[in-house]
Amino acid sequence: QVQLVESGGGLAQPGGSLRLSCAASGLSTNYYAIAWFRQAPGKQREGVSCISRVDGSTSYGDSVKGRFTISRDNVKNTVYLQLNSLKPEDSAVYYCAAAPDYTCLSGIHPGLFGSWGQGIQVTVSS
Numbered sequence: 001q002v003q004l005v006e007s008g009g010g011l012a013q014p015g016g017s018l019r020l021s022c023a024a025s026g027l028s029t030n031y032y033a034i035a036w037f038r039q040a041p042g043k044q045r046e047g048v049s050c051i052s053r054v055d056g057s058t059s060y061g062d063s064v065k066g067r068f069t070i071s072r073d074n075v076k077n078t079v080y081l082q083l084n085s086l087k088p089e090d091s092a093v094y095y096c097a098a099a100p101d102y103t104c105l106s107g108i109h110p111g112l113f114g115s116w117g118q119g120i121q122v123t124v125s126s
Helices: none
Strands: 003-007 010-011 018-025 033-039 044-053 056-061 069-075 077-084 092-099 118-124
Touching: 003 077, 003 092, 003 118, 010 077, 018 033, 018 118, 033 069, 033 077, 044 069, 077 092
Parallel strands: 010 118
Antiparallel strands: 003 018, 018 077, 033 044, 033 092, 044 056, 069 077, 092 118
16 A cells, blocks of 8 residues: 655745655655645645656756755655745645656646645745
């Protein structure tokens, strides 16, 4: 059974940083595409970043390019999202999700990911 557990969220000041973790069980992060999504109140779920299976190619949403970095540790079976230069508009619930046959260079589409974590709150405020 696939399980994804997010951690590392919380409160950060504008311009600050956080690192989110997505610990996976029941799958190998080397053979699944893992993506991060976020959803703010009243808004649609937005694709933030994605790391592809095997070759590890990455993609980012336009609103986070140059500020967020996705990475993975296949030994720990964990995917990370480093959030830098945070803005108040980055506040949302962040979710990680997994898909077995997906290339992130195709985009970050929530409907194509079948396994989801429970989500974690990120709040950016002074």
